[in-house]
Structure formats: structure tokens, C-alpha cells
Amino acid sequence: MRWWLPDAGSTFAGPIDTLFLAILIITGITFVIVEVGLITFVIRYRGRPGRKAFYTHGSTRAEVIWTAIPAVTMVALGLISNHYWVLIKNKKSIPPNAYHLGVHAKQFEWQVTYPGKDEKLGTDDDFTVRNQLHVIVNQPTAVELTSEDVIHSFFVPEWRLKQDAVPGMHIMAWFQPTKTGEYEIGCAELCGMGHYKMRARVFVHTPDEYKAWVAQQAAGGSE
Amino acid sequence: MTTPQPTTHVRPNYLLIWLYLFVMTIAEVLLAFELPVTQNLKLILLLILAVWKAMLVALFFMHLKFERWRLRLIFIVPLPLAAILVTTVIMEKVF
Amino acid sequence: MSFWRKYIFSTDHKIIGIQFLFVSLFFLLVGGLLAMQIRWQLGFPGKPMPGGGILPESMVSGGVILPEYYIQLVTMHGTFMVFFAIMPLLVGVYANFLIPLKVGAHDMAFPRINMWSFWLALLAGLIMLAGFFVPDGAPRAGWTMYAPLSARPDLSGATISQKLWSISIVVLGLSSVMGSVNYITTIINHRAPGMYWFRMPLSVWALFITAILAVLALPVLQGAAIMLLFDQSIGTHFFDPVAGGQALLWQHLFWFFGHPEVYILILPAMGMVSDIIANGSRKPIFGYHSMVFAIIGIAFLGWLVWGHHMFMSGMNPTLGSTFMVSTLLIAVPSAVKVFNWMGTMWRGNLRFHVPMLNAIGFVSMFTIGGLSGIFMAATPVDIPLHDTQFIVAHIHYVLFGGSLFALFAAITYWYPKMFGRMMNEGIGKAHFFLTFIFYNMTFFPMHIIGMGGQMRRIYDPTIYDFLKPQQPLNVFISYSAFALFAVQILFAFNFLWSLKFGKKAPQNPWDDNGMEWSLPNPAPHGNWDRTPNVYRGPYEFSAPEAGDKDYLPQYVKLPTDRDPVPAPAPAGH
């Protein structure tokens, strides 16, 4: 039973989780203020015969305070968030040394295209594997998301990575795994009756493991 | 129940406006085909003419010229919203 | 007047409101029943559903819900709850019933159009319901109907019902535009003498702003639905990239409508809660003017944030940043509202009648829902949360914890005005506390499984290794959900039973200030026989002039009061 975000598996997890925690604290404080306030008022000011309510139409000072504080916090939060947002989603932030893969979504499977030995996409030693994403640990990787039919969404919880694959669009998403191991891709956008089982495995290898796998694929000559 | 004084105004010459609209329509068609001007200039001129005609209809035929701001506002409010929607989505295309 | 003219084809705003009430409560029940099946599947995937046998083979085989049926459940649950339960309950029922009563008008500006707006809404609901009974079942693309899935029957697997969805939405849009034109005109032109803009109760203000939102937002959805219908039926390609269409266009249009829509679903609730909290605290509302401006602010910002539903959609990230900021800013006017409600209770003399309890429930639960919105509004944090159960939790905290609690309050509060009888206090209190408990037990854990990564609209979470460990929580949620539903039966019983056996209501059961309480319960056709005068603001509780009573209705003329000049001050007064 997990009570928090999945364990961190990519470089994005750090900032995102801290931001999450920060917001949790901000909202947590607000939450406590509101709920505790309500409860105390409910108890303190419960109606009793003979008491009369304090007749007031409000206090501008108080209202200015509780308008200003949220305004400031929200703007600050926005600025901080935007920094990481650009880092994660902006095309320009994709590291130049990124290793490029193609991911083609289709009801209801993920087709991953690998550059093969020459490490370049679009050459004839490329090969495509269904529902298996093999990547290298600590290696910035960029996937070009495309879709055959409807909108799908490429989602790896441990990497804090989610990006829709939209028919008619070529969308780049990048990430840098920090842990070797086996993960899962889920499809996070309703794409038909098979949406729930549109599942693929993710293998994060050490560089030479990966080379070995590529070689073996080439030998196996799958597509 | 007493009511505010009705607003009275001089009646515009409708046939004159009709003439404007007619001429501008012809101008548009000519512009679109005959005149040798660049694509963009043509585009801008056409849009200006269209908006101008629309304004004439709204101001004189629909009497917005003679209404109070309170009423004009009702018709004006949706326009910025429309602009926001269209410009935003177009910007989105221009990656 | 014959029975038909009086109760069926009535043009009396009060009767129309009551018609809306019954119809939309029925659809609320339908939505609830669908939710129960959703919960069964998520809690016990692959186990035969009790009573599932009665459903046709195309939906459940051997009592086990099929994947295609599950999507239909989710789609129709969302659609019914949003478009045919909460929206008509808030706007259809209370805009119709309250506006003329509270501004001191004899009826709506256009009674016949008002009647049509009801019948069209009913028609739309029935068209939508028909989806379940056509071959290959109900729509299957979620209540948001994302194209191209919704536009391509060959991909979604539903041909007829997808079209029915579009048609139904077009009809519904027509109905609600008709209604809203009515509300706006009535509020602007038919206020009683002395009912100045800033003497209107916040409920009327909220309904006024809501009507403006509806008038401007629904036509956009209609247009989109029409394009979708054409894509589905006559082979156009608006949302089909293959022929140059744009898949994201649908999302832009839908959410440009959609976010104002969610404020349509909360603003009237906020308004009515304001009235009830002031009444329950026996105190004037705290900062009336800023409450009004907060409503306007929320409504205005609501037009600038639709992109926050599309952060992950492949939309230009730079736009994402701007949408994030505008979205976060909505916290500010919302803050004003929440804290002003608390300010109203502060040093009050609280009466915990059922409406007040539900109103307090509203404030505390809406706050949770709003705060969870902040997580999703912060774009980086939305990456792991988007389209997970965390969103589902947010939805239900704002829509159930928000709108529905407000509705439980409103229904109980104006029940005497509608039917001349009181709902049972004891059952009402029991219903509130039990609902409050089971509701939190149902929806709070959804935040956690959402953080865990459980996607929305998935038929069986257990096939994912990373979701298996949290399945027990899903089971827990399901049990709580069943309990939650069971508790609603209390409400249904209370509602129906009191129609006949509830105790007769006094003229002003809640010691309230509203104009409506100057009338007998239920109010006669045409309301007042001569237009009433309004002497003061709506929240003069515990005012010194009130003497020994702790309230001072708007319609009471004190010796010190002068009669208002007949024509109320114009807008912006």
C-alpha cells in the first residue's frame, strides 16, 4: 500500500515531488485555517437563547489581507512552477545529446521504433518492437510521439512523465531515467474499449546491456 | 409605473446606407478578382470593407448608434471572448 | 385553470421550477445508479455484479461488466450528473423558482419561453437516456467526448448513440439559452421598486452572472456538438487529421465552454449558500460588495483558463504557462468567498438547521476541492496527476462536496416555499452527517490512488503491477460509495414523504429576510397581487432597528422608511 507518489525514477521526479510537497504545505495550511476556523466558530458561536449576533457588514482591512496573501502566494507559485514546466515540456530544453526513439500509439498498443546500430532514426537499420520500451539509464532520451487513430497518452508514473499522442501531430517528450529496472507504460487518455489494457513494459538498461539487446534484436531481425 | 423619458433621435437616411452597402459589396467582388494587388493587401482591404459594412448595419439598421451604452454593452461583451478564443488557438498553431 | 394548464403546460415560474426539480432529481438518481456500477467494477473487477444478470449480454456477460459497458457507464455518469442533474438543479430549478420571488416580480419576463426551456431540457434528457437502448449501447468517449474517438464510430464502437449525444447537447443548449435570456431580462427589467442592484440577495447575483455565463458559453458547445454531429454523420472532417482537421480543436472548443460551465455549476451554489449562512448565523453577510465582485471576478477569469485541461494535450507549452497563471489567480476571488463566509459565522448566533449544516459542509468540502485544483493548476505537478483518479477526486469534491451539498441545503430551505410543508428535521440531520462521513470516505482516498497513478476511465486497474498494491483502497472506496448511495435513500424518502406528511410550514419558517417570505406557502400564481416595495438590503439580521426580533425582512416598512422611487437605479448604480 503506497500513500505517496511512486518512487522516483527520472530526473523530473526531484523537482516535481518537491513542488508537490510545497503545494501540499501551502494548501495544508490553508486547509487547517479554514477547517479549524469553521469548527471553532461552530462551537464558540453556537446559538444560545439571549445571545445576539454581533451586527457588522464586514471589515475592509481583513478582506484586503485575505485577498493579498493568496494573490502573492499564487503568483510566486506560478513563477516557480513555470521554471520547471519549461525545463520539462519546452522543445528547446531537450538535451542535444539526447538519444532519439519513435513511439507510435495505436488502438491498443505502443510501437517503439529504435535507431538500431547507427543510433539514427529514419535509416533502414531501424527496427520496431511492440509494447516494449528499452532505454539506457542516465541517458537523456527523447521520444517522438505519434498516433495512428485516436488520442492516447504516454504515461510512466515513476518518471513523472505524461504526454498525449495526438493523431496528426508529432510531439516530442524527453526524460532521463535514473534507475535501472522494469516499469510500466499506461495509456492515460480514454482511447476506446481497450484503453485499460493499452499497457507496455519499460526496461531501463545499463549502456552495454542495451547494446547487447539491440544486437540481439538486429540478429533476431524483428522487422 | 412611470418610465424614464424615451430617447428620441433623428432618423438616418436608410436608402443612403443601403447604397453604401451595395457599392462596398461591388468593391469587394472587384477587389477579390480584378484588382492587381498583393495577396495580403487584398486580405486586409477585404476585411476592412467587411467590418465596415457590418458596422453600418449594426449602427444604423440595428440603431446601436442611438442606444445607450448599457445596451451596446450586451452586443460588445461577446466580441473580446470570440477574439480570445480564436487568437489563442491560432497562436497555439504557430509553434 | 385546468389541471393540464396548471401543472403540466404551466407558464408559472414556480411550477416550472418544481417540474425541473423532479426531472433532475430523477436524473441524479440515474447518475447515482451508474456510479454504483462503476464502483462495483473498480472495487471488484471481474466479479459478477449483483443483479447484473438483468442487463443484456451486450453489456454484461454472466453478470460481469464488459469493458465497453464500463466506458458507457463512465460517460453517461459524467454526462447525466453534469448536464442533466446538477445544472438543471441549480439553474433550472432555483433560477426559475427564486429569481422572480426574490426580486419581487410577478413572473419571468417571458413565461412561455420559460415553459419551452423546460420541455426542451426534458426532451434532451430523454434523447440522452435513449442512448442506452439503441443497438451497440451508450456513447463511449467520456463526458468530454474527445475527438477523434467520438467522431469515428469505427474507432469508438458506438454509432447511433454518439450522434444522440450530440443532438441531445444541441437541444439542451437551446433550452438553457432560452432559460438564461429569461433570467437576465427578468433581473434587469422586473425588479420591484427599491430592489436596487446592491440590494439583491447574493443568490440572485450569482444566478444573474451564471445566466450570463450560460448565454455565452453554451452556444459554443452547441456549435462544437454540431460539427461533431456532422463529422459523425455526413462525413465532414473538422476533427479528423487525416483530411486536414484538428484533433485539438474539439478540446479547445469544449473547454472554452467547459470551464465556464464548471462555474455555472458552482456559482449558484455559492450564492444560495451565502443566503443560508447569513440566515444561519443571524448576521449580515460579511463584505457583501466584495462577495458580489468575487462572483464577477470568478466568472470573468473563468473565460481565460480553459487551457488548464489541456496541459498534457500537446498544446504549446508557452500557452500552458499563461493558462497556469490565470488558473492560479482564480484562488484569489475564491479566497474572498470562503473567508467571507467564515467572517459571516464569526461572532454570529448560529442556528444549526439542516440547510445551515449542509451549507457549512459546502464551505469545508468546496475548500478541499478547490485546493486540490491548485495542485493540478501548477503545470509540473499536473504531469503525474492529469487524467488520474486525483482529478476524479477533485471533480467530486467540487461537484458533490460543493454543488450537491449546497443543493441539499437549498432543497430543504425552499421546500416549504415550494410545497407548503417542512422536510423532516431529524431525518435531514441524519442524512447530512451520514452523507458527510461516507462522502469523505468515498472520495478522499481517490486523491491517494490518483497520486499512485491510477488512470481515469480504466476498466480494470489490477492488470497493472504498479496499481495492484493499492487495490484494497479501491475496495474500501467502493464499500463507502455503496453506503453513500444507501444514505441518499434517506433523502429521497424525506423528500417524497414530506410532500404529503411533512408538517405544515409557517409563513416564514427560517425567520429570513427574503422577499419570498412575504408570501403564503406555497406562493400563489402571479406571486404578489400588487408589486411589493423593497426597503433595505437582504441581510439585515440582528440589526439594531429590528428591536427584539433578530431579523428585518426586505419587505417590512419601518416608520423611518420612505417608499422607494418606483424605477430602481440603473446598472452600475
Next chain:
Amino acid sequence: MTHATQTLDQMRPPFPAEVGSGVYSNKLGMWVFLASDVMFFTALIGSYIILRFGMPSAWARPGAVLNVPLTGVNTFLLICSSVAMVKAYAAIADGKKYFLRKVPGKTLQDGGLKFWLLVTIICGAGFVGVQLVEYIKLVGEGFTPAGYREGSLLAEHALADPAKYGAGVAGMYGSTFFTMTGFHGFHVTCGVISMLYLYFTKVLPEKYSAQDYRGIEVIGLYWHFVDLVWIILFTIVYLI
């Protein structure tokens, strides 16, 4: 001209205003409805603009597929009906309920409400008729909401000269054209029907007077709005 005199005389609102807006409710309601109709056309026209900006290849050249002269005439018809409507409005404002009446010393007879509203209706109906003819012709040539029909005349032209006929995006062209003009046509039809209704129930029985002619002003507002929308559509659909 008959209105040299009219331009001078004063114009009263058609009905004592009601409280609040200073405008009587029917008119206020109509304006609010028009505001919402603006948003409806925003959805359709906006999508057209957006799609056309984001289109993969060139759009069909103006006049290549659509018959602009014919539509130009149609536009003229609609403008005429609009001015006729406003003349009807002016006529009843002066209490002229009659059809035509001789004016001493003038060759032109002076038209009253019955005359001008009839002209409006005829022009409006004419517009719808012409549009139907246009649709039939277009579909005959192979222009459909789905694009150029296989093996049709236009399909062949498109093959011969893809740039001119925007072969690449014919589908979008058809979708947007028929949806936008179709729903405008629908608005016009509704207008004509409701005007016919008014004509027989209110105008012929002479129910309107210089004191109360709300129906005329309200339907007029709707009618001019439909005209306004067409002015925009004609430019951006046919000429650009």
C-alpha cells in the same frame, strides 16, 4: 425622394421603456439572444479561421469552386431585405399601416408597413431559394461536405490543377463551407417563417400602431443580425 422629409422628423421608441435597462423586455431579451448567437457563430466561423490557418496545403482559390457572381446577387438580395425591414420599421413608427398610398405630387407611391415587410419577406425567401439552387449545383458538380466526390467534375479539375482547387484540403473546404452557410441559411429560414407568422397574425390585422410596434423592431433586430453575419461570411468564405 420621400425621406428627405423623414430624415428630419423625430423617432420615438416603439414602446414605453420598462424599468432597469430603460429598454422594454422583448427588445432586451432579443439583444441578449443575439449576444449568444454571436458566440454560436464564433464556434463555427472561429473554427473555420483556425482550421484554415493550420491547414497543411493551399486552400481553393476564390471563385474556383463557388459561384461568386450568383452569391454576389444573393448578398444584394439580403441587403435589400434588410433595408426593406428598416423601412417597414420606419413606416409603422409613423403609423403607416397601409400597403401603398398615393402621395399628391409624387409619381412614387409611399409604402407602408404591409408593403415593406412583404418586400423583406420576399427578398429573404429569395435568398434562401438562391442558396438552395447554389447547393444543388455544387453537389451536382461534386462539392460535398466530405470534399470533392470521387469521379465528379470537380474531382477531375482538382486532379488537373490541385493548387487552384485546393485538392489537399477539399475535405476541410466542404466541411466548413456547408456548415457555416448552412447554419446561416437556417437562421434566414427561421426569420422568414417568423416574419410570415407576424405578417398574417399581426400586420394584416393591423395590430401594430405608432404606439406599439415592438414585434417589428424585435424581429428587425434579428433580421439585421442575420444580414450582418452574412456580410462577414460572404467576405471570408467566398472572397478570401
